[in-house]
Amino acid sequence: MRSHFCGLVDESMIGQTVTLCGWADVARDMGGLCFIDLRDHEGIVQIVAEPSADAGNAAVVAAAAKVGYEDCLRITGVVRARHSVNEKIRTGKVEVLATQIELLNKAEPLPFHAHENAGEDVRLKYRYLDLRRPEMQKMMRTRIRLVQALRRWLDARGFQDIETPILTKATPEGARDFLVPARMHPGEFYALPQSPQLFKQILMVAGFDRYYQIARCFRDEALRADRQLEFTQLDLEFAWVREQDVQDAVEGMIREVFKEVIGVELDASFPRMTWAEAMRRYGSDKPDLRNPLELVDVAELVKVCEFKAFTDAANDPDGRVAALRIPGGAALSRKQIDEYAAHAAKYGAKGLAYAKVDEAGAVNSPIAKFFAEDAFAALLAATGAQKGDIVFFGAGAYNKASDFMGAVRLKAGKDFNLVSSDWKPLWVTDFPMFEWDPDEERYVALHHPFTAPAVDDIAELKANAKIAVSRGYDMVLNGNEIGGGSIRIHRPDMQSAVFDLLGIGAEEAEAKFGFLLDALRFGAPPHGGIAFGIDRIAALMAGTESIRDVIAFPKTTTAQCLMTGAPSPVPDVQLAEVHVAVRPRPDKA
Structure with a gap:
């Protein structure tokens, strides 16, 4: 339908005939002389429809005069030098003299203007219009370039992209799971993964050595500006490594990706700070060093x-x-x-x-x-x-x-x-292994229950659980935790001991993590890894404080999709198929 993109028309094309498709960003009728700013995902170019002795040109001017805001158009014309240069846009030295204007779809009056600061609820209800805005296009394309750059870096270094299951087993630690009823197994449920943690550890046992995945993850927890129910992370795992091996590798990756995607050169070497020092000096385990x-x-x-x-x-x-x-x-x-x-x-x-x-x-x-x-x-x-x-x-x-x-x-x-306006990355290391939960009267894992302790002796770990230090580490950038990882437990006796300290007895551990304990018994190598929050990194690169701005279809802080109306009731017949009955809501009883 088109020969060129609007935003890529330039001086080298003067005298050429082009066919462009896009939306009318601005349409101005100057009394017979009409101007249209035609926009596509590459940018804007000025279209001119002007009267002449050519009878056919009158029809072009008449068509231009009827164009409204955000009408969907196909325009053919000749590229020429622009009399009044616009330095603010890439195509500002040229314009297209229209010879044909085709209205592909008339836009009804929009609920908000692309250049106004509409409320977020309105933007999310009409997300397709919000995403059409140049500002949102720019932020989403930053995210796209980020993922492309990460894949290139990892593929070039022998990392293997392996998918792990979305329907998996519920786990007792961390955030609340999203549960999926299993139709073929009445009364039983799958869980959506909070991360691919256990599968990537098992891949290390299986001998794949260097794994990665751009993984969708799900956590049923409260939402805020930097958190969503479903999110995307870059998941990595390495076999035969210590902390420094993982940190050195991914530090180089982040440094190269930031330079490639947004032209920012991060420090040649990221400083390291223990959790204890970060809390003492800054009151945070993700200190903003700016x-x-x-x-x-x-x-x-x-x-x-x-x-x-x-x-x-x-x-x-x-x-x-x-x-x-x-x-x-x-x-x-x-x-x-x-x-x-x-x-x-x-x-x-x-x-x-x-x-x-x-x-x-x-x-x-x-x-x-x-x-x-x-x-x-x-x-x-x-x-x-x-x-x-x-x-x-x-x-x-x-x-x-x-x-x-x-x-x-x-x-x-x-x-x-x-x-300051600088970029300040650092590693935070030596996190506590456990923290005490006074409500449940037991220890909980500060990272997750598969993080290795700094000590190898089980008796020493149990005797000093309150002050035990883990082999966990976080990458922090400008006060945001962008990546978190650890060296994992690779011995079954140590994993069982940690489960015990967390109040997970042998019977429960076998029922919920038996497959992992079995895998660790068959020559599991020392291994470790890290996961990076794609949404958070993209938001930092795009210069926005909300990850919703770099997610195509995010949920609101009340966990709703205003565009589709999710979540929504399900017919009884559909619930019966999966052997589920819904209790009345307390406020409806």
């Missing part, structure tokens, strides 16, 4: 003060009292300080103390009265507070205090324009 602010531990200085919130945390072996100095922060009003306290409360803070140091050096703080003057001066000195600064203090259980003070750090970095 933000120069750091937390300071001050528990030793407040153990004997009269402020109970501080002394309780400072004297608790699992507690923390942290301070955050914000240069220039003394200018914050009381209302703004309260906003910081409210922000911290979202992350579990029961309160946020502060101390201002004005330009004259005078200190204004509601908690100063709980300290001897010299003790409070020493506390401020430990934070490095200067004239014009504010210092926020947070206290509580170590991880919770770290979380909310880390959130305050991120907010302050944005509010005070402290975040």
Whole structure:
């Protein structure tokens, strides 16, 4: 139907006849002289329909005058130099003098204009129109180039693309599974995979050595800007490796892909930081190193003060009292300080103390009265507070205090324009093996239950489970975890011991993971891997904070597809086929 793409018409084609197809981005009737900006996925070119002595040309001008916004058109014409150059578009030095205009499909009035900032609900309901917008086309094409670049890099280095099952077995750890009733096995269910984790480990036992897959994964969990019910990850697994082998390989991959796709050169070598250091300095296991602010531990200085919130945390072996100095922060009003306290409360803070140091050096703080003057001066000195600064203090259980003070750090970095525009990657390593779940009164795996501990001795692991360190590692970029992996457990006795520590008894482990334990008994090699979030990386490359902008058909934060109306009720006859009965909803009972 067409000879060329709209956005690729250039000066080398002047004098040629071209046939173009696209949508009318703009249509202007200037009283007999008509202009149409014709758009396809490559860009925009200006079409001109002008009167002449040619009788046939009158029909072209009449057709152009009837063109409306987003009409679907096929236009034939001659390329010529443009009198008024438009430097903002790639085709801005040429235009096409129309000799034929064919209306392929008339567009009804649209619910929103391609160049307006419509609400997300409207955009997702009419996603096909949203995706037609140049801004969305650009972001989606960034994602496409990313996946293409990853495949090229991996294929060139002997990685093998192997598909793993979508219908699989439900697992007891991690997020909630999506369940699929098995029609041929009444009362039994498949689960959609949260990741290909177990299958890729078994592929290492099977001798495939270097595996990869662009894998669709599913987790029935709460949605937010960087999380969806279904998502895509680049899954990798290596046999016969240690941590450094995996990290060196994928670090090179990420560096090359960023340069190829968006022209960004990342550091020649990514820095490494332990989980403990990241939490201590930044209050996060995915620290944004573009933000120069750091937390300071001050528990030793407040153990004997009269402020109970501080002394309780400072004297608790699992507690923390942290301070955050914000240069220039003394200018914050009381209302703004309260906003910081409210922000911290979202992350579990029961309160946020502060101390201002004005330009004259005078200190204004509601908690100063709980300290001897010299003790409070020493506390401020430990934070490095200067004239014009504010210092926020947070206290509580170590991880919770770290979380909310880390959130305050991120907010302050944005509010005070402290975040640089650089790209700051790093590795976070040496994660805790377990964390204690007080509700279930048992340990849960911080990464997943197949991550190897740093110690090889089972008795030592069991004796020190609370402080055990794993062989897990995350790649972090600008405060986003873009990849997470580990060296895996390859010995059946160690895997059984970890299951036991997680409260998964021998009988349950055999029922749910017997196939894995069997595989590990037949000469499983040491192996490890990593998975990268395609959606998150694409969003970073595209410069958007929401992964929904780089997913063609995403769900809303209420887990709905507004375009198709999913999820939706299913007829009783269809439910009967899969032996499922639906209980009444509590709010409908």
